Amino acid sequence: MTIIDRYNDATAAIARAATDCGRDPASVTLVCVTKTFPAEDVVPLLDAGHHVFGENRVQEAMGKWPGLREKFPGVELHLIGPLQSNKAKEAVETFDVIESVDREKIAAALADEMRKQGKRPRLFVQVNTGAEPQKAGILPGDADSFLMACRDAYKLEISGLMCVPPVDQQASPHFALLADIAARNGLRELSMGMSSDFELAIQLGATYVRVGSAIMGHRDYKQP
Ligand SMILES: *Cc1c(COP(=O)(O)O)cnc(C)c1O
Numbered sequence: 001m002t003i004i005d006r007y008n009d010a011t012a013a014i015a016r017a018a019t020d021c022g023r024d025p026a027s028v029t030l031v032c033v034t035k036t037f038p039a040e041d042v043v044p045l046l047d048a049g050h051h052v053f054g055e056n057r058v059q060e061a062m063g064k065w066p067g068l069r070e071k072f073p074g075v076e077l078h079l080i081g082p083l084q085s086n087k088a089k090e091a092v093e094t095f096d097v098i099e100s101v102d103r104e105k106i107a108a109a110l111a112d113e114m115r116k117q118g119k120r121p122r123l124f125v126q127v128n129t130g131a132e133p134q135k136a137g138i139l140p141g142d143a144d145s146f147l148m149a150c151r152d153a154y155k156l157e158i159s160g161l162m163c164v165p166p167v168d169q170q171a172s173p174h175f176a177l178l179a180d181i182a183a184r185n186g187l188r189e190l191s192m193g194m195s196s197d198f199e200l201a202i203q204l205g206a207t208y209v210r211v212g213s214a215i216m217g218h219r220d221y222k223q224p
Pocket residue numbers: 033035056080081164194195196210211212213214
């Protein structure tokens with residue numbers, strides 16, 4: 001199986017999952033997660049016309065994507081990994097969508113950079129639905145007030161919410177919780193579901209699914 005074979009399988013599975021629950025397949029966008037893979041592994045997907053990608057590290061994306069963007073205009077690059085406020089400048093320069101807004105310091109730094117650069121990446125708030133101490137994301141109980149602060153104090157428009165459920169638990173309650181927080185805050189977009197559970201996430205309302213290994217293959221974490 002090539003990357004393209006797996007990509008075709010994934011897009012077919014996404015469309016089927018949407019149709020099966022009465023949703024328009026066009027309402028679900030595949031974010032192909034290319035972290036740890038070199039630019040040459042991404043080219044076949046770009047050649048096939050895919051244009052929405054995710055990276056979890058600012059530094060890695062800065063090395064990989066400017067060259068690819070020159071050859072393939074129209075790329076939409078999502079930051080799906082944790083963001084440090086001292087990387088806000090590079091993040092705003094490099095990404096079209098930042099999915100990991102999760103604290104006021106980041107909101108302030110992004111607002112500042114967006115003003116300076118005159119660039120407005122779309123923003124998602126990451127929610128730590130499992131309240132895991134090691135994981136990024138605002139706690140579920142703090143999400144409403146944080147969303148209000150983003151809008152009122154920092155004048156940031158938030159498009160939706162993102163979560164990464166705990167690895168050792170059923171994902172569905174986490175997806176349902178994220179959908180609930182989004183609904184009561186009037187947010188339309190839900191980034192949830194990865195290689196192992198994107199079909200379930202689609203059933204529970206995902207508008208973006210972030211799929212890495214099911215398309216790209218096994219990741220070698222020893223790579224820088
Ligand atoms: C790596 C990653 C993914 C993709 O995970 P797979 O299981 O390989 O599909 C999705 N979301 C985030 C935040 C990630 O870091």
